[in-house]
Amino acid sequence: MNGRGPLIAGLALIAVGLVGVVGLYPVLRPGGTGGMISRGGMMMGMDGMMGRGGMKRMMQDMMGNMLPLGINPASLPQPHSEGARLMQHYCTQCHGLPGPGLHTATGWPAVVARMVARERMMSDQDMMGIQAPSAKEQATLLAYLQKHAQIPLNKATAKGLDTPAGRAFSATCSQCHALPDPAQHTAAEWPAVVLRMQRNMVAMGKPVPSQSTLDAIGTYLHKYAKQPGKGGS
Numbered sequence: 001m002n003g004r005g006p007l008i009a010g011l012a013l014i015a016v017g018l019v020g021v022v023g024l025y026p027v028l029r030p031g032g033t034g035g036m037i038s039r040g041g042m043m044m045g046m047d048g049m050m051g052r053g054g055m056k057r058m059m060q061d062m063m064g065n066m067l068p069l070g071i072n073p074a075s076l077p078q079p080h081s082e083g084a085r086l087m088q089h090y091c092t093q094c095h096g097l098p099g100p101g102l103h104t105a106t107g108w109p110a111v112v113a114r115m116v117a118r119e120r121m122m123s124d125q126d127m128m129g130i131q132a133p134s135a136k137e138q139a140t141l142l143a144y145l146q147k148h149a150q151i152p153l154n155k156a157t158a159k160g161l162d163t164p165a166g167r168a169f170s171a172t173c174s175q176c177h178a179l180p181d182p183a184q185h186t187a188a189e190w191p192a193v194v195l196r197m198q199r200n201m202v203a204m205g206k207p208v209p210s211q212s213t214l215d216a217i218g219t220y221l222h223k224y225a226k227q228p229g230k231g232g233s
């Protein structure tokens with residue numbers, strides 16, 4: 001990793017993301033920010049006109065489906081750890097607090113690199129008061145996310161996926177993140193997680209499955225769940 005690639009990727013994403021958004025915003029929201037934003041001056045203009053809260057709201061309006069669903073800080077795993085603290089400090093500046101279960105341990109490095117590149121670029125340019133983590137803080141953040149990441153089901157060795165319950169589980173539970181390994185929770189833990197996922201589905205505009213589909217998913221998770229007292233898979 002030489003840091004240059006992600007930085008360029010970050011600049012490109014800001015260009016298509018924020019500039020695109022700001023370019024469209026006055027058109028879609030007449031009387032909002034007005035039409036005086038030019039490409040070159042947009043960040044300074046935005047800064048003066050709306051501040052960070054305004055930027056967050058605008059991003060939510062325009063790019064809501066690309067942004068992570070914000071979770072309650074108290075529901076972060078190990079909420080008092082340094083990693084959880086850094087998440088709340090650096091990862092809520094533009095959107096809601098992302099849950100570590102959104103990506104797998106192999107998926108997080110690219111996402112964190114993209115986000116931190118954005119933060120560095122914006123903090124270097126003194127934009128909207130955005131702060132970027134130090135290299136050490138970034139490593140702590142990434143380690144925290146990887147430690148609590150989604151554990152994906154290995155489809156090559158998984159059992160029962162080609163049954164009605166397995167199919168209901170695969171189709172429903174792979175819409176927003178990798179298909180979860182049932183062995184990451186005990187049978188006693190799963191119902192609360194599935195209930196939270198139903199709320200995530202409502203919040204993210206995905207259809208909530210019928211009760212019979214939910215029951216089938218519950219059956220699958222229960223069957224392949226972690227045995228109490230033993231480690232994960």
Ligand code: HEC
Binds near residue numbers: 098
């Ligand atoms: C400077 C603003 C900004 C900050 C700060 C920021 N993000 Fe983002 N984030 C974005 C934008 C814009 C998107 C949508 C475009 C994209 O995915 O690149 C996004 C999307 C996401 C997504 C959903 C897309 C995906 O690939 O899953 C996740 C997850 C995410 N951010 C995590 C984080 C984490 C973790 C941090 C803290 C290290 C963070 N963000 C800090 C601007 C930011």
Ligand code: HEC
Binds near residue numbers: 099100175184193204
């Ligand atoms: C509408 C999108 C969506 C769907 C569909 C979805 N999830 Fe999630 N899932 C999320 C989000 C967002 C997070 C991170 C925030 C959180 O933990 O609530 C997450 C996190 C998780 C986690 C890690 C957190 C933890 O408590 O262990 C597990 C496990 C999980 N989901 C399992 C499932 C299962 C099982 C299903 C199918 C019933 C499912 N998900 C369907 C959005 C979804």
